[in-house]
Amino acid sequence: MKKPVKIAIATILVISLTILAGLSEAKKPESQIPRLEALNITVYPQWLKLRQTQANMSSFSFTFESTATEPMSLQNVTVLLSSPQGIKVENISLILGINGTRLVLPAVFSERNHTIILMASGINLTVPARKQIEIKIAYIPEVDASVLTSKTANMTCTLLLDGYKLTNTINLWTNASLKTVAKGQGTQINIYTNVTLTGNNSLILRATTENPLALCITGADILVATNPASKDFSLTQDGNCLKITGAGRLPQTINVQAQLKVQKQDSPIATISMQLKVGNRTITVKQTTTEAGKILSIRKPYIIPYILTLTTPEPINGTLTLIIGETTRQTRLTMGKATLILPEAFWPILTPIPIQATEITLDGSQTTFYAVQDQPETIIPGIATLALVAIIALATGFILYRERKRNKKKNPPPITEFIEEIEIS
Structure with missing residues (x-):
């Protein structure tokens, strides 16, 4: 075989294997609802013969007929079930029906090697000759919360009995x-x-x-x-x-x-x-x-920007809490109005500080609402300090000017300052 042909065949094989691997990876369970399988059911003694099987929403029923020619004693029933994740032992029961009477058998439950064993012994039930009895496996499937959805999911339950496979698909939603x-x-x-x-x-x-x-x-x-x-x-x-x-x-x-x-x-x-x-x-x-909130207006109606007028649309009586910079302050609202004088007029210097109203607590009921400002508000602190320094500087300069002028009147300069030297040649 020529080399180019071998290379082409090898390439085709690699691509095919890649596609198959991708398809295999894509095949994932569509539902997380668990699968319940009954592996076997054994009834002792062996004179009972299976006549009919039936599956419904949450159970399997088996009709047995006595092949004995005389009444026989039924002592034990053993059922083996698989144990997939999500199916709990306490949700499974054995029910025996004869002559129109249904008995829930006191079964012993155990689990070994992923297999649930349901064993009922000491039944001591006399079965007439040629009489039919029903043995029912009832269960309530249990699912994880992760399957909770508005969509429909199917749960497949399969039972294998004497070589016969009985499948029950439950439409769960x-x-x-x-x-x-x-x-x-x-x-x-x-x-x-x-x-x-x-x-x-x-x-x-x-x-x-x-x-x-x-x-x-x-x-x-x-x-x-x-x-x-x-x-x-x-x-x-x-x-x-x-x-x-x-x-x-x-x-x-x-x-x-x-x-x-x-x-x-x-x-x-x-x-x-x-x-x-x-x-x-x-x-x-x-x-x-x-x-949960109350609207609050913050205004600076005066020339001095450190006097705030606080108002609410409703005539509220209560306590208003504000955060100014890193400081929390409270003031009283009377009929929806309050005035607040800020000490930030003096310090810090020229650093803008936001004014944030946080909550309003009403008198009487002590109900607290958060405050919603109709517009943001800030102050520039320290202007009063600067103004005070400027006033002091001006006053000091004026005082020094007047003092100097007064000193000149009291102490006139010496006469030599007014005599000019005349040189005669």
Whole structure:
């Protein structure tokens, strides 16, 4: 074979392998809902023969018929199930049905080598000759909070019994909605939020500390939060988020009551946003508004710029807090008006300082609002000091001038200063 042909064949093989590797890498599970497989079911003694199998939303049913010609005693039932991540032993049960009566067997659960073993012994049930009994495996699948979405997901359950493969595909769906209401006024408010998780009632949703649901708040800081009505889920505060952990059968409504400190905003009507998240993914968002601020006007109506007139549109009686440079000052508002004299007239020298109103606390109710200035305001301190220095300098110069003039009148210069020397040649 010629060398160019060999090179071409080698190139084609390399490209083909690269494409196949890329396709293999692209194949990933579409759903994180776990897969449940029953590996085997063994019934002792062996005089029971399988007649019928059936699968529904959350169970497999097996109808056995006694092949004995006389009544027989049923003692033990053993079921082996696979143990994939997300399926919990406590969500699986054995149910025995005979003569229209259904018994939940007191089964012993254990797990070994990724296999769940369900064993019911000491049943002591007499099965008439040629009589049919039903053995049912019921389960409630459990999924991680990361699958919480409004989309539909499928869960495939496969059971292998005496060489026969029985597949049950369950159409599962989950959804989350958020409703929130803010009550009260001022920067400290109470907020009531309902996190509603809906979906198939055959599904258990588990939120772990590693992968929790999170109710995050922007526009306010969380002071305290509780969920008094929920027995399945609990809250843990993490910064400005409330982590929701626990496990419960859908549907679930998690009631959250929180006390918030509203952050200062550019409008007296504050907007608070609630986001329900799983990891970095936001599932749903809800916004609510509340009055948390008061408008304030700061004016310098006099020639001296260190006397401020402070007014609000409403006739408010309370305490106004301002930050001037690095200094915090308070003044009284009476019917929405106040006057403030600033000592910054003297020091520091010619360094612009912003005047920032922070909050207004009302008399009586002690309700605190953040202050919203209608326009920014600054002062240039030290002008009074400069003016005073200039006045002192002028006064000193004037006094020295008058003193010198007076001294000249009292002490005239000697007569020799007026005699000129005349040279006669």
